[in-house]
Amino acid sequence: MWIIYTILALLLVVFTILPTIQHSHWVFRVPEFAKIQVTYLIFFTFLLGLFINTTEPIWYYQGFLLVLFIYHGHTLIRYTPLYPVKKHKQRHKSSEKLHFISANVYQFNKEYEKFCTLIQKYNPDFFMTMESNGDWEKAMRPLEEKYPYQHKVTLENTYGMHFYSRVEIKSARTHYFVADDIPSIEVHMKTGDGFSFVFFGVHPPPPSPTEEETSKERDGDLLSTAQCVKDIKKPVIVVGDFNNVAWSRSSVLFRKTSHLIDPRIGHSFVSTFHAKYRLLRFPIDLMFHSEDIFIKELKTLENFGSDHLPVYCEFFIDHHNDEQEELVETATAEEKAEAEKIIEEGKEEDGDRQSVVTED
Structure with missing residues (x-):
């Protein structure tokens, strides 16, 4: 399980870093499409780490995963109802719907x-x-x-x-x-x-x-x-x-x-x-x-x-x-x-x- 956890953690780091490199090649641009999936996978990997018994310094990894989760979440939360925006009512001077x-x-x-x-x-x-x-x-x-x-x-x-x-x-x-x-x-x-x-x-x-x-x-x-x-x-x-x-x-x-x-x-x-x-x-x-x-x-x-x-x-x-x-x-x-x-x-x-x- 430790090997699976480590591989997942490394892949998540790669998929986080690649889109930050402003290069036009698809290798750098495609990973930014999957930010939602990457965020979910970070959370899953973090939960997986809670059940691993190892002599390795896993809490360093866990802390890093938490930082990645916050990094992605800071962007994604804007596209959810949790992000506060003003609601607008239709008024009589407006067009029909x-x-x-x-x-x-x-x-x-x-x-x-x-x-x-x-x-x-x-x-x-x-x-x-x-x-x-x-x-x-x-x-x-x-x-x-x-x-x-x-x-x-x-x-x-x-x-x-x-x-x-x-x-x-x-x-x-x-x-x-x-x-x-x-x-x-x-x-x-x-x-x-x-x-x-x-x-x-x-x-x-x-x-x-x-x-x-x-x-x-x-x-x-x-x-x-x-x-x-x-x-x-x-x-x-x-x-x-x-x-x-x-x-x-x-x-x-x-x-x-x-x-x-x-x-x-x-x-x-x-x-x-x-x-x-x-x-x-x-x-x-x-x-x-x-x-x-x-x-x-x-x-x-x-x-x-x-x-x-x-x-x-x-x-x-x-x-x-x-x-x-x-x-x-x-x-x-x-x-x-x-x-x-x-x-x-x-x-x-x-x-x-x-x-x-x-x-x-």
Whole structure:
């Protein structure tokens, strides 16, 4: 048992140290996804140490594990109801409540009917799909009668995006910030009660041994979106499969550069991937919003066959409530320079993607 305990303790140290090294290679970036699991494993290993009889100085190890637990817990507690945040009531000057669904459908998932049934069940005002190709577009055509406003980017490389809305779309465009095969969408909308807002949908490539070797394109794409968003004067929501976690360095830079708020703080992790493995589920489908957008509910919905759980959000817009201003953080001069450098590195990176991808 002592050997198992020692191996676990050493692995936990490695998984704690690697993400602190600001290198773009996936070896350093992937471990930060598992901060929740690492924290649980630290606690389990600490409990295991209480039952070990050995002549080794185990209390040194136990003390070190306790320090690691506090280190990770200090970050994670912000994304739980234990972290105090102000609750906001909807007032008569605000917009009507709106709700949407964001879903990475997984291009090779053939459970089209399950997804359409989910949309019909929750009846969102608008919804976005990622990894949606020509087959998915065809499968979603029956929904178009109810959602007459659309913006479609149909691709076969697992980066297609489709947006459907009952709320009027005033204008829409597709951005290709760092690569000509990785789209982001910008949709300007106006509600029936006269409130205008902007919806951004993003889905950058992940750093992983099977996809991109580094996080350069991901981070460059996200920070390009952040720079675009910060100059928009309307209420803004940015949603999508970020292939990133909220506590990573690049996510913090995104939040500060865009001047947006992370609604998970004081709420919950809202973990989405992998949908089939609860113990290995990471919160990588993120959302950020401007200070005049107020979140009523943010949660995952049931699995419809994808490797991601869909995200459901209910919100309202209130231009007269300034209670969220204090939640907005802005980047320092050094952080702005860092963001610019990351964007340039992302544009220079040549991702190895095919125009058509087949499932292995």
